[in-house]
Amino acid sequence: MDPFETKVVRGVTLRKDPARESCFTVADTDDQMISWPDWTDQSKRERIHRHMNNEMTTTEVAAQCLCDFPDAPWELRMELARQVWDESRHVMGLYRRLKELGGRKGEFPVANFEWTVSSFLDSVIGRITVMNRMFEAGTMDLMASLPDGWRENGDPQTAELLEAIAADEIHHVRFANHWVHKLCAENKRNLLKVVQAVRFLDVAQKALAPPPGTTNLVGVLVENVAQSAPINVADRQLADFTDDEISVLLKQHDLEFLAAKQGARA
Amino acid sequence: MNVKQRANNVGTLRCISVFLMETLARWIPTTPEMEIKMLFSRHVWRMAQQADRLGRRARELRAPLHYTRAPRPQFMAALKQLAAVSDSIDRIDAFHAVALPTLAAAYGRYLAETDRLTDEPTVIICEQALTEIATMRRERTDWGSEIPKSRAADSHELAAVRQALAATEEIVDHSEQAA
Numbered sequence: 001m002d003p004f005e006t007k008v009v010r011g012v013t014l015r016k017d018p019a020r021e022s023c024f025t026v027a028d029t030d031d032q033m034i035s036w037p038d039w040t041d042q043s044k045r046e047r048i049h050r051h052m053n054n055e056m057t058t059t060e061v062a063a064q065c066l067c068d069f070p071d072a073p074w075e076l077r078m079e080l081a082r083q084v085w086d087e088s089r090h091v092m093g094l095y096r097r098l099k100e101l102g103g104r105k106g107e108f109p110v111a112n113f114e115w116t117v118s119s120f121l122d123s124v125i126g127r128i129t130v131m132n133r134m135f136e137a138g139t140m141d142l143m144a145s146l147p148d149g150w151r152e153n154g155d156p157q158t159a160e161l162l163e164a165i166a167a168d169e170i171h172h173v174r175f176a177n178h179w180v181h182k183l184c185a186e187n188k189r190n191l192l193k194v195v196q197a198v199r200f201l202d203v204a205q206k207a208l209a210p211p212p213g214t215t216n217l218v219g220v221l222v223e224n225v226a227q228s229a230p231i232n233v234a235d236r237q238l239a240d241f242t243d244d245e246i247s248v249l250l251k252q253h254d255l256e257f258l259a260a261k262q263g264a265r266a
Numbered sequence: 267m268n269v270k271q272r273a274n275n276v277g278t279l280r281c282i283s284v285f286l287m288e289t290l291a292r293w294i295p296t297t298p299e300m301e302i303k304m305l306f307s308r309h310v311w312r313m314a315q316q317a318d319r320l321g322r323r324a325r326e327l328r329a330p331l332h333y334t335r336a337p338r339p340q341f342m343a344a345l346k347q348l349a350a351v352s353d354s355i356d357r358i359d360a361f362h363a364v365a366l367p368t369l370a371a372a373y374g375r376y377l378a379e380t381d382r383l384t385d386e387p388t389v390i391i392c393e394q395a396l397t398e399i400a401t402m403r404r405e406r407t408d409w410g411s412e413i414p415k416s417r418a419a420d421s422h423e424l425a426a427v428r429q430a431l432a433a434t435e436e437i438v439d440h441s442e443q444a445a
Contacts, residue, residue, distance in 0.1 A: 018295035059307050066291035066310070074321065074332050080288060084294070088307030091300070105300060115295070208274035256376060 001068045001122060012207040014116035018060045023106030024053075030210045033109050034217045035225040039153040045103035048158065052094035054139075055165075059087035061118045069124040076124070079175040084133075086168045093161050100157075109217070117204050125183050125190050126197030132176030134201060140169050140239065144232040165233070173239035202214035203227045267380050271440065275376050276388060277335030278438045279395075280320035280413035282345070282372070284334065286365055287313035289349040297354050301412040305405060309361070312398050319391045326387060338439045344430035356424045359416050363408050364424070368431050370399045 005016040017026050027033050036043040036129065062083040065072070072080075095105065118131040136145045143166035147159035183190045210222040231249045241249075267275070290306045290313065297303050336342055351360045373392045377387030382389050404411055420428065 019298040021298045021300060056300060056303065056403050059303065063291040063294040063307065063310065067288045070288065074318070078314055078318055081291075083309035084291065084307045088304040092306055095300070119295075 004158075006120070006121075007116070009116075009194055010207045012204050014204065015120040016116070017112045018057070018115055020110070020112075021106065023104075025106070025109040025113045027109040029111075029208055030222045030226075031216055032109060033111060036218065036220055039149075039225045041101065044153070044155065044158070045098060045101050046108045048094050048101065049103060049105070049108045050099045050110065052091055052098060052105075053112070054114065055087050055090040055094060056160050057112050057115045058131065058136070059084055059091060060115055061127065062087065064119050065124055065127055072124045073179075076128075076175075076179050079179070083172050083175075090165045090168065093165070097158055099258075103106070113204075115202055121197050121200065123193045123197070125180060126193045126200075128158045129174040129180055129194050130201050132172050133180060133236065134198070136169050136176070137173045137236065137239065137241075139236045140173060141228055141229040141232040143169065144235065145229055170235055170239045173236075173241075177240045178185070267385075269327055272380060272385055272388060273324055273329040273333065274335055274437050274440055276320050276324050276327060277329060277333040278337050279369075279372060279376070280317050280324065280332070281334045281336055282369060282437075283313050283317035283320065285345055285349070286361070286369070287317060288441060289345075290361065292349065294360050296352075297357060299354055299414075301409065302354055302358060302414075305358070305409065305413060306361075308405065309402050316391075316395050316398065319394070323388055323391055336439065337437045338434065341431070341434040341437050344427065344434055347430050348427045351423055351427060353421065353423065355417060356421055357404065358413065359420070359424055360427055362403050363416065364428050364431055366399050366403055370396055372437055373399075394421050 006013050007016045007028075015081065021025055033050075035046055064078045065080050066077060066084070067076075069122050098104070098107075114131065114135050117168070118127050118135070121127050121130060143162060147162045147166075149161065150156070150159040180190075180194060212223070214222045216222055222258070231246065233246055233250075236249070290310045294303050294306050296308070297306065318332075321334070324333035325331040337345075343364075348360050348365060351357050357419055373395050377389060377392050380388065
């Protein structure tokens with residue numbers, strides 16, 4: 001793996017941002033971002049713009065894995081190459097929609113948190129753990145409700161676009177699950193790399209979490225626009241999370257009654 | 267061309283495909299322009315699929331699965347020179363106007379030299395690769411003004427890459443040390 005440049009944000013060393021055109025303003029923390037809790041035209045464009053940059057970041061993480069880990073199993077590299085293509089289609093789909101809604105690239109600040117954390121890790125198993133099994137799986141949870149939100153706010157086209165993206169993301173999470181389990185079964189040391197990766201993400205998230213009362217650049221409380229969603233059990237099952245893993249996640253989210261339901265169904 | 271020579275060619279074409287896939291992958295985070303990143307991203311998957319098909323064919327030619335054979339050192343050095351290009355327009359041209367035509371010529375030479383009947387599985391792979399190369403070259407212009415056009419004259423860096431690749435007459439290294 002080639003050496004890379006780093007940056008320090010609130011005491012945490014992260015990988016330096018990927019290259020962005022000068023029209024983009026790159027933010028490190030939520031208080032440097034813009035977003036609104038409502039569904040005005042401007043807010044809709046910002047949501048799509050942010051999602052577009054997130055997909056671009058995921059493209060870059062998967063691409064960087066291909067050049068950083070030439071000795072990774074070929075079948076895993078094929079999955080990553082396919083992911084690069086998938087994510088690029090997501091970017092272009094969102095960009096097309098952004099332009100249809102009168103937006104432009106660089107209209108709002110962007111953040112590359114997922115790249116700065118994932119691509120800092122020095123193992124392919126660490127990166128797919130954080131990027132695919134955690135970030136992408138988190139997106140999968142959000143995607144369970146996002147399309148309905150767009151439909152309720154009069155935009156079925158964006159809802160359909162998001163549903164198409166969500167279908168692809170399930171496979172990205174699934175292949176990561178497959179390879180994390182396989183690589184750990186082959187070599188127990190890989191378990192340590194997974195634990196280190198998860199811990200690093202935890203440290204970074206805690207360091208960059210906005211203190212209570214933090215507002216963004218348009219004066220909106222960050223906690224009012226933070227995206228969170230309950231565990232999307234159906235899609236996590238499609239992505240080959242085990243029942244035990246889903247139960248643990250539900251317990252972490254105070255949703256043990258769903259875990260019990262899962263047990264009863266099994 | 268005997269079976270061993272076919273395997274050497276297939277392994278070399280695979281090596282070049284993987285190298286180009288990795289080069290594009292390396293360029294994606296380091297190229298600022300979004301549309302160019304996305305164009306390179308599309309090509310990553312096509313190059314990966316070409317490498318995969320060649321790798322599977324290698325085993326049918328008595329070589330290991332995904333056999334990868336380094337090309338002649340002079341050609342490899344030229345490829346590394348191409349990978350080091352840093353300007354965005356030069357990168358597009360280096361891939362579309364230099365690497366892809368070179369790769370297409372290598373597939374064309376293979377098709378001209380092999381027996382199309384007994385080696386038909388490789389022939390199909392080569393023909394599919396040529397179709398995909400044409401598609402990749404077309405995508406550059408299909409995206410209209412989103413992708414910048416070539417400069418009127420090559421930069422020094424691009425001209426040097428073009429010259430280095432053109433100077434390599436033979437790509438496949440049949441010596442034992444390349445195995």
